[in-house]
Amino acid sequence: xxxxxxxxxxxxxxxxxxxxxxxxxxxxxxxxxxxxxxxxxxxxxxxxxxxxxxxxxxxxxxxxxxxxxxxxxxxxxxxxxxxxxxxxxxxxxxxxxxxxxxxxxxxxxxxxxxxxxxxxxxxxxxxxxxxxxxxxxxxxxxxxxxxxxxxxxxxxxxxxxxxxxxxxxxxxxxxxxxxxxxxxxxxxxxxxxxxxxxxxxxxxxxxxxxxxxxxxxxxxxxxxxxxxxxxxxxxxxxxxxxxxxxxxxxxxxxxxxxxxxxxxxxxxxxxxxxxxxxxxxxxxxxxxxxxxxxxxxxxxxxxxxxxxxxxxxxxxxxxxxxxxxxxxxxxxxxxxxxxxxxxxxxxxxxxxxxxxxxxxxxxxxxxxxxxxxxxxxxxxxxxxxxxxxxxxxxxxxxxxxxxxxxxxxxxxx
RNA sequence: CGGGGCAUAGUGUAAUGGUAGCACGAGUCCUUUGGGAGGAUUUAAUUCCAGUUCAAAUCUGGAUGCCCCGACCA
Numbered sequence: 001x002x003x004x005x006x007x008x009x010x011x012x013x014x015x016x017x018x019x020x021x022x023x024x025x026x027x028x029x030x031x032x033x034x035x036x037x038x039x040x041x042x043x044x045x046x047x048x049x050x051x052x053x054x055x056x057x058x059x060x061x062x063x064x065x066x067x068x069x070x071x072x073x074x075x076x077x078x079x080x081x082x083x084x085x086x087x088x089x090x091x092x093x094x095x096x097x098x099x100x101x102x103x104x105x106x107x108x109x110x111x112x113x114x115x116x117x118x119x120x121x122x123x124x125x126x127x128x129x130x131x132x133x134x135x136x137x138x139x140x141x142x143x144x145x146x147x148x149x150x151x152x153x154x155x156x157x158x159x160x161x162x163x164x165x166x167x168x169x170x171x172x173x174x175x176x177x178x179x180x181x182x183x184x185x186x187x188x189x190x191x192x193x194x195x196x197x198x199x200x201x202x203x204x205x206x207x208x209x210x211x212x213x214x215x216x217x218x219x220x221x222x223x224x225x226x227x228x229x230x231x232x233x234x235x236x237x238x239x240x241x242x243x244x245x246x247x248x249x250x251x252x253x254x255x256x257x258x259x260x261x262x263x264x265x266x267x268x269x270x271x272x273x274x275x276x277x278x279x280x281x282x283x284x285x286x287x288x289x290x291x292x293x294x295x296x297x298x299x300x301x302x303x304x305x306x307x308x309x310x311x312x313x314x315x316x317x318x319x320x321x322x323x324x325x326x327x328x329x330x331x332x333x334x335x336x337x338x339x340x341x342x343x344x345x346x347x348x349x350x351x352x353x354x355x356x357x358x359x360x361x362x363x364x365x366x367x368x369x370x371x372x373x374x375x376x377x378x379x380x381x382x383x384x385x386x387x388x389x390x391x392x393x394x395x396x397x398x399x400x401x402x403x404x405x406x407x408x409x410x411x412x413x
Numbered sequence: 414c415g416g417g418g419c420a421u422a423g424u425g426u427a428a429u430g431g432u433a434g435c436a437c438g439a440g441u442c443c444u445u446u447g448g449g450a451g452g453a454u455u456u457a458a459u460u461c462c463a464g465u466u467c468a469a470a471u472c473u474g475g476a477u478g479c480c481c482c483g484a485c486c487a
Binding site for chain 2: 203
């Protein structure tokens, strides 16, 4: 993409009263736009990151046998009353609204209930199970206090998968496979060495659950990490019972602040019983389906990456989620050759942000490139052309390499 | 939801109760072009509603919004 055509621009100044790094950098560099507290729009660069993240998650969920769907944001209160979660005292962050005829509807904050009811139409025999269904869908949560940029918001895109199994054993096998897939996802987006499967409370869903916590100073959670075993325990269950449950010893653990970037819950038969999702087994006996739910907030994941990968000059995107893999910067006098390189890179499928702007000084282009944070920068100018070369610089390294123009395509690929 | 802070051009900031100014950005013209260039010129603001006052960005009351701490967080 030509930067001259990109409608967003980076800003020289930062929002004054914003404290969180992810909000400062992502807004300043033009990835996101704040509509109101806890509500952000995604702009071209930000949406590209979000789509990269979504693509990686989709691949892993699909590899698990997940089938993608898209459920609605408007929800029927009747369904929620059956599970007892319509009450504001039970779930306090509902957005609720009314149809013109005064019928009350809920605005989705999660989808256990509606999906369970939907599945009743298709699941009746053990032959229909197991079954794994997921979606990327917008959740609305009326947070009492939205904060920290993309970390705690009122509207966000979430990947939520729901598993439907015949029994505990079958459920548990999938649960573990999904936990492994989660670690793979976080590793693919660059957070592998920061992320720990964390034993935690199950909130209203279950006694215990597993969170995926990325260590960061920006985190809201306190976890105790065993780095050798690559697992951790959340402060909320950091007691004798919790430690025994996950087989950890206090003396092997290290306290860290962390961001919850994923959470998986065993649901047992809580919702299948409440809503009547049953199946007949081989003996003709009727049993409730054993369920689990598995969530990842995409925006929060993007914010976490920004929190962890940046320096004082700006963002530093891991290759796998960067909006573009190459930032091609053309300085004056190199227009012809840079156009050629741009075309060639595009032809071989490299995603290039091409700074073709003619009225910007070199310093400004470099500063903006650092702020936006593409993994690889290519500079082409009269100076490099004199040596029949271009300049290669990785965003996370200081070192600059000169390479011959004819080698560019193969070096970048 | 409890507490604290803040609210002025697009952004960042200034203005004893008395002319709303500066910088960046944006527009036009010229020069410049390897780490956020220079000149000329133009553009654009006191969150809202009341009150006090000859006079309110400034004082008072209320509303709204934003940020932060805490509580909550499926």
